[in-house]
Amino acid sequence: MRRRDATRHPRRTLLSRPRLLLLDRLLRDSPQTAPQLADSVHLHHNTVREHLDRLVDDGLVVRETEHRTQRGRPHVLFSAAAGGVGLSASAAAQTRRALALGEAYRHAYGFPDPADEADGTAQIDVLEDYLDRRGFRPRVDRDALAVRLACPFGELQGSMEQHTICGVDAAVMRSVLGRVDGPLRVMDVRSDGAGTCVLRLIRGAEASAPSCPGCPPDPRTSSAG
Known part of the structure; x- marks a missing residue:
């Protein structure tokens, strides 16, 4: 039987200093990319992406792909959620x-x-x-x-x-x-x-x-x- 990861419990989503800092940054300035956020909170990009995934899953952050009119790979943008717009399926x-x-x-x-x-x-x-x-x-x-x-x-x-x-x-x-x-x-x-x-x-x-x-x-x- 697979043991449930206690850190995935809903109560743990906000009980995290990095996630609160990321939310604070996005509430003050959205949208931002994961690298921008990583630089602002001084964490590795992969760590920030894991925290952002958790916040998106909980409906506190919205993820969207940048609309580009020029050639190049579009950025993935993150914004603080505002109501029900763009909520994840789980939220x-x-x-x-x-x-x-x-x-x-x-x-x-x-x-x-x-x-x-x-x-x-x-x-x-x-x-x-x-x-x-x-x-x-x-x-x-x-x-x-x-x-x-x-x-x-x-x-x-x-x-x-x-x-x-x-x-x-x-x-x-x-x-x-x-x-x-x-x-x-x-x-x-x-x-x-x-x-x-x-x-x-x-x-x-x-x-x-x-x-x-x-x-x-x-x-x-x-x-x-």
Whole structure:
């Protein structure tokens, strides 16, 4: 029987300093090639490609081939994922499973299905499932549009700046929330002490840039005007 590689567990995807650094670079400047990223984080190209493969598989990074109008081999470009555009097959499948689980839960416990997408139920289903699988142990208050989280990054806090971890964290949550249609956006992620934080959501018409230092702006709300 083949032993499962523990490093492939979904919880390990973000619990990696190199992968967080790569995400941080891509959130600030996309697209980039693997060699460009390798130079910026001072790692071997092959190592960076392995990390990028993991991030693509998890739906946090999108891979595409450069469109060239001149002769020569096109570059493979990597960008930070923004919602459901260009998701890997595995990330898209997990999103569908999360939606199905949310629907099954409501049916099992007699909760009504949402009348339409306007209440953000599907978005929270997908976000809660993602956070649970990644070790955040989310506790969702759907009425208050808030999610209390346990921080899984304790082992990295001595080797990375806190605002980098929190900035990537918030950007990932924005992207996951945008995998399905709905009105909800990330407002901010605030530390609540003792290794916990609170993710606050807001409806799109009221959304603004996240307040956490180092958080890249949400392209869906920062491009207007």
